[in-house]
Amino acid sequence: MAVTVLGLVGCxxxxxxxxxxxxxxxxxxxxxxxPAVPVPGDNPLTRPAVxxxxxxxxxxxxxxxxxxxxxxxxxxxxxFSDTVALSLGVDQQPGMRNAPTLANVAYHxxxxxxxxxxxxxxxVLAPILDEHEMDHDVLVxxxxxxxxxxxxxxxxxxxxxxxxxxxxxxxxxxxERTLISGWSRFDRYLYEGDSMALTTSEANGWQxxxxxxxxxxxxxxxxxxxxxxxxxxxxxxxxADPGRARISLDPADxxxxxxxxxxxxxxxxxxxxxxxxxxxxxxxDHFASGGLAHPNKDPLLGPFTLTAQERTDLLAFLHALTDExxxxxxP
Amino acid sequence: xxxxxRTHRSVAIVALSCGMALLVGCHKPYGTDGPQGLVRLKxxxxxxxxxxxxxxxxxxxxxxxxxxxxxxxxxxxxxxxGPGGATELADIALFDALNGGTEELFEAEAGTYSGxxxxxxxxxxxxxxxxxxxxxxxxxxxxxxTYWTWATGYRxxxxxxxxxxxxNGTGVPxxxxxxxxGMDPCYRVRDLAFAAPFTVDGGDxxxxxxxLEVDRFFHNAVDTIDLVTDHQAHGDNMPLAMxxxxxxxxSIKVQ
Numbered sequence: 001m002a003v004t005v006l007g008l009v010g011c012x013x014x015x016x017x018x019x020x021x022x023x024x025x026x027x028x029x030x031x032x033x034x035p036a037v038p039v040p041g042d043n044p045l046t047r048p049a050v051x052x053x054x055x056x057x058x059x060x061x062x063x064x065x066x067x068x069x070x071x072x073x074x075x076x077x078x079x080f081s082d083t084v085a086l087s088l089g090v091d092q093q094p095g096m097r098n099a100p101t102l103a104n105v106a107y108h109x110x111x112x113x114x115x116x117x118x119x120x121x122x123x124v125l126a127p128i129l130d131e132h133e134m135d136h137d138v139l140v141x142x143x144x145x146x147x148x149x150x151x152x153x154x155x156x157x158x159x160x161x162x163x164x165x166x167x168x169x170x171x172x173x174x175x176e177r178t179l180i181s182g183w184s185r186f187d188r189y190l191y192e193g194d195s196m197a198l199t200t201s202e203a204n205g206w207q208x209x210x211x212x213x214x215x216x217x218x219x220x221x222x223x224x225x226x227x228x229x230x231x232x233x234x235x236x237x238x239x240a241d242p243g244r245a246r247i248s249l250d251p252a253d254x255x256x257x258x259x260x261x262x263x264x265x266x267x268x269x270x271x272x273x274x275x276x277x278x279x280x281x282x283x284x285d286h287f288a289s290g291g292l293a294h295p296n297k298d299p300l301l302g303p304f305t306l307t308a309q310e311r312t313d314l315l316a317f318l319h320a321l322t323d324e325x326x327x328x329x330x331p
Numbered sequence: 332x333x334x335x336x337r338t339h340r341s342v343a344i345v346a347l348s349c350g351m352a353l354l355v356g357c358h359k360p361y362g363t364d365g366p367q368g369l370v371r372l373k374x375x376x377x378x379x380x381x382x383x384x385x386x387x388x389x390x391x392x393x394x395x396x397x398x399x400x401x402x403x404x405x406x407x408x409x410x411x412x413g414p415g416g417a418t419e420l421a422d423i424a425l426f427d428a429l430n431g432g433t434e435e436l437f438e439a440e441a442g443t444y445s446g447x448x449x450x451x452x453x454x455x456x457x458x459x460x461x462x463x464x465x466x467x468x469x470x471x472x473x474x475x476x477t478y479w480t481w482a483t484g485y486r487x488x489x490x491x492x493x494x495x496x497x498x499n500g501t502g503v504p505x506x507x508x509x510x511x512x513g514m515d516p517c518y519r520v521r522d523l524a525f526a527a528p529f530t531v532d533g534g535d536x537x538x539x540x541x542x543l544e545v546d547r548f549f550h551n552a553v554d555t556i557d558l559v560t561d562h563q564a565h566g567d568n569m570p571l572a573m574x575x576x577x578x579x580x581x582s583i584k585v586q
Contacts, residue, residue, distance in 0.1 A: 112481070116481050116482050116483060117480070117481070117483050118459075118483060121461065122461050122480075122483050125462070125463065125473065125478070125480045126481055129473075129478070129480050130480065130481075138463075138473055139467065139473070139474050164463075165463040165473055166463045166464065169461075169463050242567075246481075246482075246566070246567070247482060249514070249516060249569055
């Protein structure tokens with residue numbers, strides 16, 4: 001019986017996944033200059049796990065109403081972010097925060113904008129159980145999908161067990177771990193020595209971005225253009241959302257949110273933790289203003305002045321952070 | 332291996348006990364490997380000494396008509412203590428305290444004990460664990476609906492109901508309250524002393540009852556919770572959650 005089950009196949013357009021692929025590593029492409037993707041030892045990045053995760057990621061039956069999948073709020077064409085300020089969950093209920101891009105989420109030391117979840121595996125439960133998002137019972141949904149293909153076969157192949165909450169969380173985490181961003185023109189310019197990859201305006205924008213006037217790299221640093229720290233950027237004088245303080249319980253963290261990656265930023269509007277800014281122009285102008293005088297506002301933020309050309313250059317640079325290939329590496 | 336065998340045997344005993352929820356974490360006695368008995372621990376809510384029924388209406392300390400509809404809580408680090416040593420009952424257990432409460436069976440070393448050590452809530456190490464790693468039936472399983480995904484932690488005490496500020500009102504109180512404690516700062520521990528020695532005999536089952544005096548949830552010697560202003564806590568009102576935790580801990584009485 002076990003042999004029969006394990007010999008079953010996943011659903012692929014180009015044919016079944018053979019049993020020999022059960023432990024085959026997923027052929028993840030990562031730019032040579034980027035750090036290796038962190039993968040937990042108890043959830044190796046195998047081909048069937050990632051394929052199962054992709055099926056589950058776009059499965060609306062994860063939600064109580066059968067209408068909302070992860071992909072309903074994380075659109076591949078928008079670097080796996082949403083196009084509205086607050087995503088709508090089951091029964092058209094708005095979520096709490098703007099759905100962020102999942103690009104390079106594998107590298108995040110903590111998940112969510114307040115860092116409340118320590119790893120991707122544990123993050124998966126949150127939208128499924130959240131009454132404003134999918135509002136489902138993960139045990140019930142596992143039962144609903146368990147005997148359906150491709151879930152039955154891929155679950156056995158990837159994890160040697162029937163679909164259950166463990167498999168669901170591990171598989172979706174595996175898929176999310178493969179969403180790598182590192183193929184923008186900026187990457188070619190900075191990391192691959194292609195000095196022609198950026199226009200003059202974009203290159204000037206990079207100089208502004210990383211220079212002392214704008215000083216954006218004080219927070220948007222490193223290969224992910226984020227140091228993944230939590231900062232208050234003076235968006236409000238009083239925050240309706242406590243941000244990092246919700247987790248740390250420290251009033252000094254009120255209004256602090258994780259510094260977002262700027263990769264594919266031109267595709268991930270609207271912006272800020274609540275999606276309150278519709279355009280990159282608004283965002284640039286906010287930071288140029290130095291932000292509002294919230295007591296927790298980050299000391300790195302201060303007003304600066306840009307000429308019209310400099311503002312154009314900075315915006316051009318931000319548009320050069322868009323990947324030239326899809327984030328999704330699963331056929 | 333010896334302890335594993337005991338755990339499995341105990342779980343089997345509990346599973347066979349009709350009407351008892353299988354909501355206890357693994358437990359291993361420590362100390363000498365002496366004869367074993369069973370402790371049947373019951374946790375029941377009371378209001379001024381009488382068992383509290385869901386939906387019944389009572390006047391609380393602020394003279395509000397109060398109707399409790401949900402009262403579930405985690406108890407942790409349960410162990411019998413005494414001059415001769417201690418025996419662990421369970422590392423974690425989940426109880427529904429209304430309508431006479433629920434019982435759990437724990438294996439314990441035979442002996443005479445003078446007190447009970449307990450934690451109210453889920454200790455930090457367990458609170459950080461992944462709920463999908465626990466099987467259905469375990470107190471920390473995601474199936475219990477006690478997990479706060481956004482904080483990756485469990486709700487410690489879930490206390491829901493209705494209230495009405497008019498003590499002469501009638502019918503179902505109109506206002507809702509929902510106070511759920513959770514996150515590590517809400518964890519509390521307490522050592523309860525038995526009024527008389529508590530003896531566990533080898534091969535026998537001994538009953539132990541913990542009462543939660545729910546009327547005391549709303550006040551202690553220096554603090555009063557006024558439901559008009561203090562009626563919601565879901566991780567977003569930690570000052571109230573911590574005051575509430577103190578009151579619940581103080582309300583526990585051992586029989």
